Amino acid sequence: MSFPDPIAVFRTEAAELLEQIEAGLLDLNVNLGDKDRIDAVFRGLHTLKGSGAMFGFDALAAFTHHCETAFDRVRKGEVPATQALVTAVLEAKDHMRALVETPAGDHEATSEALLANLRAAVEGADNPSAAQALSAPARTLFKIRFSLPQNAMANGTNPLPLLDELRELGECRIVADRSAIPSLDLLSPTDLHISWNVELLTSQPRSAIEDVFIFVMDDMQLEITAVEAATSAARSPESRETPVQPVEPVATEPVTASASRVSAPVTVAPLPTDAKASKTSENVRVPAEKLDELMDRVGELVIAQSRLSQLAGGSGDLQLRAVSEDVERLSGELRDTMMVLRMVPVTQLFGRFRRLVHDLSHETGKMIELVTEGESTEVDKSVIERLADPLVHLVRNSCDHGLETPDERLAAGKPQAGRIMLSARQQAGEVIITIKDDGRGINRERVRAKAEASGLIPPNANLTDQELYQLIFQPGFSTAQQVTNLSGRGVGMDVVKRTIDALRGTINVASHAGQGSEISLAIPLTLAIIDGLLVRVGAGRYVIPLSAVEECLELSIEEDMRSRGRSFISLRDSLVPFLRLRDLFRTGTKPDPFQKVVVISTGSERVGLVVDQIIGDHQTVIKAMSKLHHDVATFSGATILGDGDVALILDVGHLVTEGQQQEAHLRAAG
Amino acid sequence: MNEAVRKISEDLWNGRNELEVLTFDIAGEMFALEAVIVQEILDLLPETVVPGAKAFVGCVINFRGKVIPLADIRLAFGMEATKPTIDSRIIVIAINIDGEPVLAGIRTDKVHEVTTLLRAAGEPPPSVGMRWRPDFIECLVKRGTEFIIVPNLNAIFAAEADRINSSISHGSAQR
Numbered sequence: 001m002s003f004p005d006p007i008a009v010f011r012t013e014a015a016e017l018l019e020q021i022e023a024g025l026l027d028l029n030v031n032l033g034d035k036d037r038i039d040a041v042f043r044g045l046h047t048l049k050g051s052g053a054m055f056g057f058d059a060l061a062a063f064t065h066h067c068e069t070a071f072d073r074v075r076k077g078e079v080p081a082t083q084a085l086v087t088a089v090l091e092a093k094d095h096m097r098a099l100v101e102t103p104a105g106d107h108e109a110t111s112e113a114l115l116a117n118l119r120a121a122v123e124g125a126d127n128p129s130a131a132q133a134l135s136a137p138a139r140t141l142f143k144i145r146f147s148l149p150q151n152a153m154a155n156g157t158n159p160l161p162l163l164d165e166l167r168e169l170g171e172c173r174i175v176a177d178r179s180a181i182p183s184l185d186l187l188s189p190t191d192l193h194i195s196w197n198v199e200l201l202t203s204q205p206r207s208a209i210e211d212v213f214i215f216v217m218d219d220m221q222l223e224i225t226a227v228e229a230a231t232s233a234a235r236s237p238e239s240r241e242t243p244v245q246p247v248e249p250v251a252t253e254p255v256t257a258s259a260s261r262v263s264a265p266v267t268v269a270p271l272p273t274d275a276k277a278s279k280t281s282e283n284v285r286v287p288a289e290k291l292d293e294l295m296d297r298v299g300e301l302v303i304a305q306s307r308l309s310q311l312a313g314g315s316g317d318l319q320l321r322a323v324s325e326d327v328e329r330l331s332g333e334l335r336d337t338m339m340v341l342r343m344v345p346v347t348q349l350f351g352r353f354r355r356l357v358h359d360l361s362h363e364t365g366k367m368i369e370l371v372t373e374g375e376s377t378e379v380d381k382s383v384i385e386r387l388a389d390p391l392v393h394l395v396r397n398s399c400d401h402g403l404e405t406p407d408e409r410l411a412a413g414k415p416q417a418g419r420i421m422l423s424a425r426q427q428a429g430e431v432i433i434t435i436k437d438d439g440r441g442i443n444r445e446r447v448r449a450k451a452e453a454s455g456l457i458p459p460n461a462n463l464t465d466q467e468l469y470q471l472i473f474q475p476g477f478s479t480a481q482q483v484t485n486l487s488g489r490g491v492g493m494d495v496v497k498r499t500i501d502a503l504r505g506t507i508n509v510a511s512h513a514g515q516g517s518e519i520s521l522a523i524p525l526t527l528a529i530i531d532g533l534l535v536r537v538g539a540g541r542y543v544i545p546l547s548a549v550e551e552c553l554e555l556s557i558e559e560d561m562r563s564r565g566r567s568f569i570s571l572r573d574s575l576v577p578f579l580r581l582r583d584l585f586r587t588g589t590k591p592d593p594f595q596k597v598v599v600i601s602t603g604s605e606r607v608g609l610v611v612d613q614i615i616g617d618h619q620t621v622i623k624a625m626s627k628l629h630h631d632v633a634t635f636s637g638a639t640i641l642g643d644g645d646v647a648l649i650l651d652v653g654h655l656v657t658e659g660q661q662q663e664a665h666l667r668a669a670g
Numbered sequence: 671m672n673e674a675v676r677k678i679s680e681d682l683w684n685g686r687n688e689l690e691v692l693t694f695d696i697a698g699e700m701f702a703l704e705a706v707i708v709q710e711i712l713d714l715l716p717e718t719v720v721p722g723a724k725a726f727v728g729c730v731i732n733f734r735g736k737v738i739p740l741a742d743i744r745l746a747f748g749m750e751a752t753k754p755t756i757d758s759r760i761i762v763i764a765i766n767i768d769g770e771p772v773l774a775g776i777r778t779d780k781v782h783e784v785t786t787l788l789r790a791a792g793e794p795p796p797s798v799g800m801r802w803r804p805d806f807i808e809c810l811v812k813r814g815t816e817f818i819i820v821p822n823l824n825a826i827f828a829a830e831a832d833r834i835n836s837s838i839s840h841g842s843a844q845r
Contacts, residue, residue, distance in 0.1 A: 295735070296734060296735035296736065297735070298735075299732075299734075299735030300734055300735050540718065540719060540721075584721070585721035585722075586721060587721075623736065623737045625730075625737070626727075626730070626737070626738060626739045626772060626773075626774070627767055627768070627770060627772050628727045628739045628741075628767070628772065628774065628827070629720060629723055629727065629730070629739060631722075631723070631724070632720055632721075632722045632723050633722075634721065634722055635720070638718075638730060638737040639737075640732050640735060640737065644716065644732055645716050645718060645732065646716075646718040646730050646731065646732050646737050647718065648718065648720060648730075
């Protein structure tokens with residue numbers, strides 16, 4: 001077994017932390033007084049700093065430390081949270097990302113600028129009275145005694161940074177307790193035998209000290225004792241001469257304390273860390289290809305299991321049958337669990353856009369409200385990753401070109417804040433992701449003029465709206481009258497189109513002048529699990545995505561005879577064209593006496609498919625067709641049935657188009 | 671043409687004088703494939719016909735949870751179909767098509783053995799007097815009184831892929 005590269009692990013972890021921090025900051029921006037959010041951001045920053053230092057990302061740790069300090073003050077109520085602060089930390093967060101990705105790069109200047117920015121934000125927020133209070137902070141003397149587990153160093157914990165962190169908190173005196181060191185012959189150099197006694201005079205609260213130990217808290221012994229609040233005068237160097245209460249057991253140097261009353265020792269229970277730790281332990285990061293492998297194994301298991309069932313069914317051995325039934329149930333459950341593992345809700349994807357819209361709102365001076373819908377829609381992880389860039393561009397486009405300025409909006413009788421809606425839903429074996437704005441809409445005339453000017457269409461070409469809108473996805477097409485900061489970042493609408501094409505998806509554009517535009521991306525669930533309707537045509541079995549199925553009905557013999565010439569059935573007063581799959585697939589078999597029609601639809605278009613038998617529901621993992629079969633458009637993929645046979649999955653969109661074409665053809669003939 | 675064929679054979683032998691191959695029968699002729707591309711030898715599996723696909727790859731099979739096409743080399747060589755026997759096997763191979771690795775099954779009548787072919791015994795396919803397309807054959811290797819055919823799978827699959835591609839562009843032109 002190989003261990004993952006710790007640096008890579010840290011990077012993934014850091015990326016997640018940064019995302020959390022960002023989400024927290026954005027929430028905070030909406031509700032500046034939210035104490036939980038402030039704490040969450042602080043914790044995120046602290047963890048990032050800690051693990052950054054642990055993995056040698058020193059620049060990151062140092063930089064993050066300042067942000068953390070700023071947030072610590074907010075957390076303690078010394079400084080109020082302000083928009084300026086949130087914005088400053090958001091910018092700083094982006095810089096942290098850069099520091100994580102390229103720790104060796106030259107970041108000095110940016111760091112300095114951002115920190116200056118941050119300081120200004122904090123100072124600006126600092127009201128005079130708080131500053132007053134800060135100038136003479138109440139300082140408390142803490143006695144801290146801690147020891148780390150013996151194997152701590154072997155596990156990668158270095159106690160020295162902990163001590164450094166304590167020193168940062170205030171005036172500090174650290175004494176090592178070497179009493180536990182064994183004789184040389186028993187000494188293992190990797191073991192840790194030293195514990196520490198620390199006296200710390202600080203204005204920080206107890207929690208700040210606990211935070212120092214946040215990463216090692218689980219295994220260590222930590223005692224923090226608050227000694228009566230002391231003034232700095234009382235803790236002058238001279239007063240050290242009088243040892244009052246030597247910290248037991250054996251201190252090798254005189255330990256001093258100037259206080260009289262000692263409160264009861266407090267063993268520190270790992271407070272928020274505990275909850276956090278148990279939460280993270282619920283998630284495991286696994287490379288996607290391992291899941292694919294596992295999926296294949298489960299597939300094989302299911303096949304082996306069905307052979308076992310057949311054998312058991314054929315034998316009279318009751319015990320064997322019982323075992324076989326158990327295995328059947330277990331492997332079925334295993335498959336079901338397996339199937340959902342790769343799917344992730346689009347929440348993750350949509351989450352990124354809150355930040356984008358927040359920034360865009362600042363840059364453009366427009367008020368933008370982002371509404372998301374259907375975040376629980378699940379999409380294959382690889383699809384989500386590939387969708388991110390095109391969506392960013394589409395959202396940018398909506399903010400930049402679609403939405404008007406607040407004044408224009410008021411003049412048009414709309415609410416001042418523009419609204420962008422991101423929604424996801426599943427339809428007919430596809431995920432539909434829609435970006436909708438309530439801005440000015442696409443200007444048809446300008447699109448046309450531009451297309452004519454750049455020679456994409458001949459002058460006065462007769463185009464439908466849809467055809468016209470599709471022109472905006474042509475390379476080099478932009479109707480923006482002036483190039484802004486938002487556009488021209490290297491991703492054009494043509495790239496959006498290319499990416500969606502690569503995912504075998506389609507783009508639909510709708511627009512109403514003055515009311516806004518709507519762009520929908522229909523992406524097939526490539527490696528998704530779909531519920532399918534298993535049907536038989538001739539000797540072959542096929543899967544029709546259940547989400548596309550409207551209804552099933554029987555094709556009566558009369559209707560069958562009548563429809564020899566025209567392939568239509570009447571379904572509640574409307575004519576539905578149908579395709580005989582037996583003819584389409586050239587099975588060469590005789591039709592079953594009672595054929596069925598499965599009516600499928602994509603949106604508003606319906607088509608009937610005549611099959612021999614409807615077998616039933618079937619949950620399917622879609623396997624892509626081999627490259628050698630890319631010419632076969634009728635099928636979008638294949639799946640493996642419970643008995644190990646392969647069934648092909650019908651491409652609904654293609655069949656509907658074919659049916660509609662047939663209908664048009666018949667209409668023209670008739 | 672002969673030049674080109676010689677060139678291909680050079681690639682196959684790649685400077686080696688011996689080649690490990692798997693030998694098998696299709697329609698009474700003995701074929702050999704380089705052993706390193708062979709993934710697995712399977713008993714016949716249930717085949718699923720893909721309506722509308724080329725006859726050369728008219729079926730798919732379930733190979734360990736993967737759906738892979740089953741290729742029929744006989745069609746590339748214009749041979750008669752043979753009935754499956756108790757000796758029939760599927761050889762699963764990994765080949766590169768347009769730079770992407772693709773798994774495919776090949777239906778065979780009988781699989782013999784892994785053996786070593788000597789370069790000295792091989793010769794390029796004659797350009798005349800053969801009913802098979804010469805570019806589909808890497809070389810012929812003499813063994814005893816018989817010839818073992820080493821097919822050029824890349825050429826065979828590429829030819830099929832080309833036909834598919836051209837039919838796609840043809841089809842879209844019609845639309």
